[in-house]
Amino acid sequence: MVRNSNGKCVPLSQCPCVFGGEEYNDGETTMSNCNKCVCKQGTWQCTENECKSTCSIFGDGHTQTFDGKWYHFNGVCKYTVVTDYCGEAEGSFQIVTQSIACCEGGVTCARTVTIMLPEKNIVLEDGKVTVVATNSTAAGAEDDEPLITKGLNIERVGLSTYVGVDGIFSLQWDQSTRFSVTLETGYKGKVCGLCGNNNGDMKDDFTTRQNSVEAGSLIFANTWKTETNCKDTETEIFPCDKNPYCKLEAEKKCSIIKESTFQSCHSKVPPDSYYDACKRDACICGMQNKDSGLCNTIAMYAQACNNAGACIDWRSPTLCPIYCDYYNSPGDYRWHYEPCGTIKSKTCNDQFVGQKFSNVVEGCFAKCPAKAPYLDTNLMKCVSQPQCSCFYKDVVPAGSTVTSDQRDT
Known part of the structure; x- marks a missing residue:
């Protein structure tokens, strides 16, 4: 007999397991990323599938890398998000984001995303998807090849547009300011850019274009500019310090992320980083657009919860409604x-x-x-x-x- 968390003596076969702060009885299952775990006599037994990796950029330059590192960078140039053209390696794709001001007097957020593929670019901007040929072959002058070819999928589902290239990546875009890139498992350690190198180690996620590792996000991110005539970002902006009168209201509105509405998700996706991002964004804009950053960040957390298997119905007629x-x-x-x-x-x-x-x-x-x-x-x-x-x-x-x-x- 052994003692369980309630202080009762139980047979070993009845020992619970703990995951994300929650107890699971013997025989119960849960998902850890793409692996299924079964509780067996107080120990988790999980499948060992190699999982895909996802990087997200949203709001005022909030970024979570493929390896899970969080940082903020609000530069105003075009930057390489992820590419497999690293060092001298031959590559097949590059994703670039253009940062511009979200609102008058505000700082920046990612709005335009360009996916660069051999012979074509896919531009995501202002709610629209445009495919642009980059040479005569893609335009059809030689082989009459269509721009939407086999292996390239573009689909609008719900509030999102999905662009996928078979065997490489899929990109989810909210048609406004936030997007996520999910890499196939064959790209472990084979990419670079703002999203890191996807090698499973957060410590070297700030690897620059010159292949050195920086301690801070500013120097690291500036090396991933794609235009040399654009100035480096030298300071990080803290919106709640700039607009202190917004701080209390931002904390109040963003508290939904930590409260009962999202409770079923807290053990699956820790809320702290999203809560901090929400407060920053809620302090940015003036009265006309004061909730745009708030809504995008809460929606990003809800998306992460949904991906982890926790469906959250959080919107209301008074909080970020969808009509x-x-x-x-x-x-x-x-x-x-x-x-x-x-x-x-x-x-x-x-x-x-x-x-x-x-x-x-x-x-x-x-x-x-x-x-x-x-x-x-x-x-x-x-x-x-x-x-x-x-x-x-x-x-x-x-x-x-x-x-x-x-x-x-």
Whole structure:
């Protein structure tokens, strides 16, 4: 017999396990990243799958690297987020972010994301996705190759746009200021940039473009500028010190992250770093946009919770509301908000549910009727198949034509 956490003597087979501050009885399971763990006589037995790594950038330059290191950097240039062109290595992709002011008198946040691939760039900006050919082959002059090729997936789901390159990465973008990049397992220790080197060790995440390791974020991040004519960022801005009259209100509003609304997530995703980021962002903007940073940071924590298996329904009519009725025609109520939803209709891209996308995300979702059974994710409308739009550099409405290699298609 052994003593459990309640002071009772129990057989060894009944010993609980502890994970994230919570007790699990013998035989119960939980997930640790991508591995399933089973409690066996007080000890966790877990699968040993190699997990994908995710880096996130949001709000006023808040960054969590692939290896889990947190830092803040609010530079105003273009910076390499992640690339496999490291040192003299041959590479296949580069992701760059452009930082600009979020609001008048405010500091910066990431708004524009450019994904650079061989022969094409994908630009995410102001809620739109644009694909741009970078040489004549991609434009179709020689091989008539389409811009959206096999292995490249662009999909709008809920509030997010997903861009994925098979075997390399997937990127989730909220169509505004925050995005996350998830690398496939084959890229362990093979990348560099603001997101670190993805080698499982936080201590060398501040590796510069020159392959030296810095102690602080400023020198490190400045080396990842992509434009030499842009000045280095020399000081870190602390918005609550600059606007001390906002601090108490910021602490009050951001406290939702640490309170009962998110309680089921606290053991899965520690809230402290998100709470600190929320306070910084809530102190930034003036009265007109005072809640934009707050809402984005809380949404980022909710997304992390959702990814960890804890669905949090945190929005309300008075706190960062989402109005899905915008997509409904008069008398039509098929569109509605879900904190953790997925596509429930056939889409114009996939022709049936779930072919490419299985993630559960926040956003506006519709159940399309029989007379318009296809969800056009480009236009956020339920349509018949002949009404489906296409994508070539940008959204092309049904019936329209584009010119490729001097031919109409």
